[in-house]
Amino acid sequence: MDRPSTVERSLREAAPHEIFDVIRSTIEDRHRARAVELLLADYSMTRLQPVEVLPHTRPPVPVHGSAPGRAFGAQQPHCVHDRSASAVTVHLPVSVRGDRLGILSVTLQTAEGQEPAPAVLEDLQECADALAHEVVVVERDTDLFLQARRAERLTLAAEMQWQLLPGRSCARAEYSLGAQLEPAYAIFGDCFDWSASADDLYVTVSNGMGEGIDAALLTNLAINALRNARRAGLSLSDQAFLADQAVYGQHRGSQYLSTLLFRFHLPTGHVEIIDAGSPKVWLVRSGVVEPIELEAQMPLGMFEDTAYASQHFQVEAGDRLLFISDGVYDALSPGGEKYSLRALAASINSTRLLPAAQVPRVMLQELLGHRGSGPATDDSLVMCLDWHGSTAGLDR
Numbered sequence: 001m002d003r004p005s006t007v008e009r010s011l012r013e014a015a016p017h018e019i020f021d022v023i024r025s026t027i028e029d030r031h032r033a034r035a036v037e038l039l040l041a042d043y044s045m046t047r048l049q050p051v052e053v054l055p056h057t058r059p060p061v062p063v064h065g066s067a068p069g070r071a072f073g074a075q076q077p078h079c080v081h082d083r084s085a086s087a088v089t090v091h092l093p094v095s096v097r098g099d100r101l102g103i104l105s106v107t108l109q110t111a112e113g114q115e116p117a118p119a120v121l122e123d124l125q126e127c128a129d130a131l132a133h134e135v136v137v138v139e140r141d142t143d144l145f146l147q148a149r150r151a152e153r154l155t156l157a158a159e160m161q162w163q164l165l166p167g168r169s170c171a172r173a174e175y176s177l178g179a180q181l182e183p184a185y186a187i188f189g190d191c192f193d194w195s196a197s198a199d200d201l202y203v204t205v206s207n208g209m210g211e212g213i214d215a216a217l218l219t220n221l222a223i224n225a226l227r228n229a230r231r232a233g234l235s236l237s238d239q240a241f242l243a244d245q246a247v248y249g250q251h252r253g254s255q256y257l258s259t260l261l262f263r264f265h266l267p268t269g270h271v272e273i274i275d276a277g278s279p280k281v282w283l284v285r286s287g288v289v290e291p292i293e294l295e296a297q298m299p300l301g302m303f304e305d306t307a308y309a310s311q312h313f314q315v316e317a318g319d320r321l322l323f324i325s326d327g328v329y330d331a332l333s334p335g336g337e338k339y340s341l342r343a344l345a346a347s348i349n350s351t352r353l354l355p356a357a358q359v360p361r362v363m364l365q366e367l368l369g370h371r372g373s374g375p376a377t378d379d380s381l382v383m384c385l386d387w388h389g390s391t392a393g394l395d396r
Contacts, residue, residue, distance in 0.1 A: 008130050016138035020051055023104075023131045031120060033106050034087060038094070038131070039068055040102035042151040043162065044184035045361045048072065048103055051148040060151060067091055068103040073358060075100065077121055083112050090116060092128040096136055098171025100357055104128040150185075157188040157216040164220055166194055169357035174266045174390060175201060178357035179323075179383035182364045189215035189257070190325050190381040193223055195230065201264040202230055205279045205323040205383055208257035218255050222247055222300055226261070236263050240274050240300065240308040247301025256301035260323060264315070267390050271313040276300050279381070282348060284320040289345050292321075317389030320356070322348060327380035328367055359384040 039048035189208035258277020
């Protein structure tokens with residue numbers, strides 16, 4: 001059997017729009033596969049979209065209640081036998097650094113009830129992993145995979161927001177992160193960002209005012225100002241100050257955005273926080289759900305030359321933090337009833353056993369059940385961070 005590096009080299013040498021064709025041919029040649037299919041999670045994370053040249057594509061597969069969806073949720077290979085056809089279909093997660101992209105489904109010839117050999121499963125997963133890395137790279141050069149994720153057309157504001165995001169989940173030994181925005185195909189003001197170094201994890205959650213393109217432009221300005229300051233090596237308070245100046249300089253206080261800025265010190269769990277507005281933070285510790293009370297400071301861009309002061313917090317191994325925008329708190333039922341803090345706490349508690357990457361989607365689905373099927377009056381953001389603690393032997 002070829003070494004995995006052969007697969008990776010073949011993918012790197014392929015044209016961006018042909019990488020799935022390369023992996024399909026490789027798997028068919030190595031394992032005599034009957035079929036190989038790539039399914040990518042759509043923007044709402046509720047459907048798995050087949051990758052085909054549009055508009056000639058097959059119907060999507062629901063994440064909930066399907067065999068590919070089971071592999072997607074568990075992030076483990078899942079085998080489905082078809083005894084009448086003497087075949088087994090292996091559904092494999094296509095993920096990179098904790099970011100769940102989709103599923104690679106491979107149908108193999110097999111004796112009745114026989115599982116694929118461990119070496120075969122290992123090789124198929126290595127192919128899926130190599131494909132995941134390459135999908136992330138080639139999205140700079142082809143629209144094929146971005147188009148495949150769309151169950152419906154994105155608004156222009158939503159297009160701008162999704163291109164701004166770092167991903168929808170990520171994982172490292174010290175933490176796991178997951179986030180989701182709704183309505184996925186028509187978001188405009190809410191946004192999140194994260195970046196990690198050897199010692200620090202920076203997390204930003206923003207809730208911009210306004211609607212449509214204006215809100216998306218405001219958020220793009222603020223997030224890029226924060227990134228520019230962070231990449232210059234500035235402190236958290238200086239990052240907030242410079243982003244505040246950028247937004248105020250552009251809008252002179254007529255537009256601003258509420259933002260939470262965090263710096264997690266990975267070796268110790270010490271957290272530095274700046275609360276510049278309304279997104280709320282909840283802590284789940286030892287089964288107890290409670291809000292983290294912070295001293296609110298001015299939103300970014302509301303006034304000229306606002307100085308921001310950091311607050312401090314300590315996370316412990318096993319803690320879960322949830323960052324929730326006011327589009328969740330202010331959501332109204334068809335009868336005009338606001339989504340209560342009790343309902344929110346119950347939703348947080350009901351998802352306590354789920355991994356961080358799955359929590360935002362489930363919580364927003366519960367919110368949709370309260371709000372009903374009508375159009376949303378505001379977009380909603382949920383981010384979940386599970387703190388695992390410093391890795392053994394690396395505490396400094």
